[in-house]
Amino acid sequence: MTETKFLLPESAIPERWYNIQADMPNRPQPVLHPGTGQPIGPDDLAPLFPMELILQEVSGDAEIPIPEPIRGIYRLWRPTPLYRAHRLEQALGTRSRIFYKYEGVSPAGSHKPNTAVAQAYYVKESGRTRIATETGAGQWGSALALACQLFGLECKVYMVRVSYEQKPYRRSMMETWGATVVASPSEDTQSGRAILEADPDSPGSLGIAISEAVEDAAPREDTAYSLGSVLNHVLMHQTVIGQEALAQMEEAGAFPDLVVGCVGGGSNFAGLAFPFLREKIAGREIDVLACEPAACPTLTRGPFAYDFGDTGQLTPLVPMHTLGHDFVPAPIHAGGLRYHGMAPLVSQLVLDGLIRAEAYTQREIFSSAVRFARSEGIIPAPEAAHAIHGVLRAAAQADEEGRERTILFNLSGHGHFDLGAYDAHLAGKLEDIALPEEELERALKAIDALPKPAAGVR
Amino acid sequence: MTETKFLLPESAIPERWYNIQADMPNRPQPVLHPGTGQPIGPDDLAPLFPMELILQEVSGDAEIPIPEPIRGIYRLWRPTPLYRAHRLEQALGTRSRIFYKYEGVSPAGSHKPNTAVAQAYYVKESGRTRIATETGAGQWGSALALACQLFGLECKVYMVRVSYEQKPYRRSMMETWGATVVASPSEDTQSGRAILEADPDSPGSLGIAISEAVEDAAPREDTAYSLGSVLNHVLMHQTVIGQEALAQMEEAGAFPDLVVGCVGGGSNFAGLAFPFLREKIAGREIDVLACEPAACPTLTRGPFAYDFGDTGQLTPLVPMHTLGHDFVPAPIHAGGLRYHGMAPLVSQLVLDGLIRAEAYTQREIFSSAVRFARSEGIIPAPEAAHAIHGVLRAAAQADEEGRERTILFNLSGHGHFDLGAYDAHLAGKLEDIALPEEELERALKAIDALPKPAAGVR
Numbered sequence: 001m002t003e004t005k006f007l008l009p010e011s012a013i014p015e016r017w018y019n020i021q022a023d024m025p026n027r028p029q030p031v032l033h034p035g036t037g038q039p040i041g042p043d044d045l046a047p048l049f050p051m052e053l054i055l056q057e058v059s060g061d062a063e064i065p066i067p068e069p070i071r072g073i074y075r076l077w078r079p080t081p082l083y084r085a086h087r088l089e090q091a092l093g094t095r096s097r098i099f100y101k102y103e104g105v106s107p108a109g110s111h112k113p114n115t116a117v118a119q120a121y122y123v124k125e126s127g128r129t130r131i132a133t134e135t136g137a138g139q140w141g142s143a144l145a146l147a148c149q150l151f152g153l154e155c156k157v158y159m160v161r162v163s164y165e166q167k168p169y170r171r172s173m174m175e176t177w178g179a180t181v182v183a184s185p186s187e188d189t190q191s192g193r194a195i196l197e198a199d200p201d202s203p204g205s206l207g208i209a210i211s212e213a214v215e216d217a218a219p220r221e222d223t224a225y226s227l228g229s230v231l232n233h234v235l236m237h238q239t240v241i242g243q244e245a246l247a248q249m250e251e252a253g254a255f256p257d258l259v260v261g262c263v264g265g266g267s268n269f270a271g272l273a274f275p276f277l278r279e280k281i282a283g284r285e286i287d288v289l290a291c292e293p294a295a296c297p298t299l300t301r302g303p304f305a306y307d308f309g310d311t312g313q314l315t316p317l318v319p320m321h322t323l324g325h326d327f328v329p330a331p332i333h334a335g336g337l338r339y340h341g342m343a344p345l346v347s348q349l350v351l352d353g354l355i356r357a358e359a360y361t362q363r364e365i366f367s368s369a370v371r372f373a374r375s376e377g378i379i380p381a382p383e384a385a386h387a388i389h390g391v392l393r394a395a396a397q398a399d400e401e402g403r404e405r406t407i408l409f410n411l412s413g414h415g416h417f418d419l420g421a422y423d424a425h426l427a428g429k430l431e432d433i434a435l436p437e438e439e440l441e442r443a444l445k446a447i448d449a450l451p452k453p454a455a456g457v458r
Numbered sequence: 459m460t461e462t463k464f465l466l467p468e469s470a471i472p473e474r475w476y477n478i479q480a481d482m483p484n485r486p487q488p489v490l491h492p493g494t495g496q497p498i499g500p501d502d503l504a505p506l507f508p509m510e511l512i513l514q515e516v517s518g519d520a521e522i523p524i525p526e527p528i529r530g531i532y533r534l535w536r537p538t539p540l541y542r543a544h545r546l547e548q549a550l551g552t553r554s555r556i557f558y559k560y561e562g563v564s565p566a567g568s569h570k571p572n573t574a575v576a577q578a579y580y581v582k583e584s585g586r587t588r589i590a591t592e593t594g595a596g597q598w599g600s601a602l603a604l605a606c607q608l609f610g611l612e613c614k615v616y617m618v619r620v621s622y623e624q625k626p627y628r629r630s631m632m633e634t635w636g637a638t639v640v641a642s643p644s645e646d647t648q649s650g651r652a653i654l655e656a657d658p659d660s661p662g663s664l665g666i667a668i669s670e671a672v673e674d675a676a677p678r679e680d681t682a683y684s685l686g687s688v689l690n691h692v693l694m695h696q697t698v699i700g701q702e703a704l705a706q707m708e709e710a711g712a713f714p715d716l717v718v719g720c721v722g723g724g725s726n727f728a729g730l731a732f733p734f735l736r737e738k739i740a741g742r743e744i745d746v747l748a749c750e751p752a753a754c755p756t757l758t759r760g761p762f763a764y765d766f767g768d769t770g771q772l773t774p775l776v777p778m779h780t781l782g783h784d785f786v787p788a789p790i791h792a793g794g795l796r797y798h799g800m801a802p803l804v805s806q807l808v809l810d811g812l813i814r815a816e817a818y819t820q821r822e823i824f825s826s827a828v829r830f831a832r833s834e835g836i837i838p839a840p841e842a843a844h845a846i847h848g849v850l851r852a853a854a855q856a857d858e859e860g861r862e863r864t865i866l867f868n869l870s871g872h873g874h875f876d877l878g879a880y881d882a883h884l885a886g887k888l889e890d891i892a893l894p895e896e897e898l899e900r901a902l903k904a905i906d907a908l909p910k911p912a913a914g915v916r
Contacts, residue, residue, distance in 0.1 A: 004468060373635060426630070
């Protein structure tokens with residue numbers, strides 16, 4: 001039997017992040033101030049982010065060195081393994097070869113620590129001692145809690161109340177790593193108190209939690225705000241995934257003609273795909289597929305437009321595929337994919353035809369996840385199950401066409417905290433939810449009503 | 459910085475299990491039939507176990523080849539990484555070097571699949587198509603469900619009702635891997651029905667669940683019974699852990715003078731320790747420490763005696779350290795360590811002074827687990843936290859004495875399904891439970907009343 005896992009030594013942890021902005025046929029449009037319609041400058045962001053991250057956000061350099069203390073912490077779980085899915089291939093009876101990069105080996109169980117560790121490092125370097133952030137289902141909050149602990153920073157997490165109550169284990173995980181976690185809306189901020197006054201039983205939302213974290217961080221000199229996806233620098237930090245995968249595929253003596261990832265805000269997808277898109281832009285033929293939920297079909301049904309990143313309209317206007325900043329996706333189990341927008345970098349690359357997208361419903365992605373678990377062992381996170389489903393579809397289609405593909409996907413995390421969803425699936429209780437047409441129309445009208453770029457801005 | 463992880467290629471997965479029976483100064487005493495007081499023979503066990511496993515149970519060969527299909531499945535997660543705990547050492551300020559072997563990377567999250575896969579293989583080879591087993595907290599049931607799925611066997615798990623209801627996620631995990639799980643006592647067996655008739659609300663116990671699984675398997679030719687610890691062959695299957703660790707310590711340029719593991723039935727401890735005990739028996743100086751809960755102090759306070767392996771007195775009489783077969787340990791969170799007895803192999807080696815033991819209470823082991831999680835990232839299972847606490851004590855003592863030790867321990871699993879226990883610990887709600895003296899006295903009297911070996915049996 002050929003190898004199942006392709007491992008790399010710690011010395012092969014990438015020394016640089018890959019910044020795709022340097023190579024894009026069209027660089028992303030600028031982020032705008034909603035009042036003036038003018039591009040936002042570094043100084044506008046300085047109250048929230050350390051300057052190093054702001055500079056990374058707009059950098060045109062193709063490669064940015066990874067500081068040694070960050071690589072030192074990456075060593076706790078990186079390089080992550082790349083698997084050849086021998087048993088899955090056999091179970092499918094496919095002629096294609098399937099590989100996956102497994103990011104669930106990090107202590108937090110997903111790819112999120114790749115950027116959490118980097119952000120915590122730069123916050124510490126900037127002299128701050130504390131980070132405030134929001135979290136929905138808790139994956140991002142866990143990763144940042146871990147990273148802050150490792151750099152000796154305080155961490156305050158505003159966790160959407162409904163998740164805080166339904167997912168107490170994710171909260172315990174953050175607290176084990178030393179973070180302070182409050183249910184949002186909370187009594188700790190003005191915006192939280194205002195909402196609680198109007199509705200003491202508010203279940204909270206990611207939008208509200210963002211408002212609270214930003215309000216916490218902005219006025220305090222000791223505190224930075226931190227985001228787990230969407231932003232350019234966040235996606236860039238994830239490119240360690242794809243760089244390792246390139247080296248591992250070479251060790252496996254193969255190169256993918258199809259690269260697949262799930263997309264919510266876009267960070268795990270970008271992490272694997274961008275280093276391969278670099279090859280594609282340089283002329284190599286690669287099909288790059290982003291898989292999203294039909295309940296939140298940002299890339300497949302949302303227009304490319306300027307929109308707010310949050311419900312509360314606190315963020316700048318962001319150029320992206322969006323379903324409207326007040327769109328509330330149905331409560332599917334892939335909580336990490338329930339975001340109304342999409343990273344500007346991914347959005348622009350879809351616009352330019354370098355990435356294509358598909359949307360799937362819950363039952364089909366869980367069926368594929370169970371097939372995967374029963375052949376490869378690992379129980380995937382519901383988010384990653386979207387990528388698996390995309391792979392199974394592609395392999396089946398290739399078999400029909402008599403083709404033999406080499407497929408690589410990102411298994412971005414494990415499903416140890418999502419077994420309630422598997423339970424519902426196995427009991428036949430999951431619903432297939434797609435975005436209704438009338439809701440999409442309403443969302444599109446809301447986007448049309450938003451401020452536009454000032455004259456001359458592109 | 460020196461390496462954090464020491465990895466081995468798949469080709470380094472051991473080709474043989476190490477059978478310590480060949481090297482023990484005193485081989486374990488025979489298992490006895492409770493009626494006759496005579497040793498049990500292979501034929502007595504044939505209705506429950508495949509003959510290959512029965513032969514392994516009594517083998518005197520030092521090494522037993524691992525069949526290729528088992529090694530093929532081991533490749534899904536083995537060799538497991540060996541870590542140098544740089545950050546923990548720094549946090550402790552110790553002069554000692556601390557290493558750990560991490561078994562939590564298996565899909566089931568613990569060392570249990572090492573033997574589950576082996577057992578499923580031999581059951582399949584014997585022509586059977588189905589395995590029945592019991593599980594308490596669900597770790598063993600998960601491992602066997604996975605193994606059965608990978609070999610295409612049916613798996614029926616009798617899960618202690620109180621865990622079935624309190625730990626639905628472990629049940630979902632087993633079902634995701636295709637097992638059938640029922641709450642025990644169940645309507646599916648005579649012994650289950652009898653108990654339900656007497657007490658419809660019975661919370662169940664491991665003893666009852668064993669009775670049900672044995673009753674299920676014994677009369678059916680297509681079904682084997684399977685146990686996750688205690689038996690000689692189970693411990694032997696785990697020795698892949700220690701063999702890999704020997705190679706990895708060599709790669710790290712170090713050799714441990716202290717080897718530590720937690721003990722419940724004894725399997726993860728034996729898995730790491732036995733290959734090092736082989737070196738110790740050959741003359742190398744190694745201190746070997748077994749860490750158990752003060753609430754179930756089998757090695758530190760239980761006598762070495764013949765006792766039943768289960769509450770229901772269905773098993774043969776086993777020579778071991780025991781607290782009495784009807785002893786019900788307090789409901790500590792380390793469910794995997796709540797067993798009244800101890801593997802005969804471990805028991806005999808303690809008796810012969812090759813292994814020493816210590817017992818700890820809940821609050822101290824969770825404090826050590828949190829220190830570990832905050833420096834190394836990984837959140838340990840409460841069982842493994844006992845080993846961590848043993849290591850922290852040993853390192854502190856060595857520092858006091860001005861010594862510099864090289865310590866290796868088995869981090870047998872992660873705590874992703876135990877975060878409720880961490881929550882209770884962080885909230886200050888955990889109780890320190892030690893076995894009361896009067897309960898121990900009662901247990902010792904019960905053991906005295908048991909059948910003894912027939913004349914001439916040693």
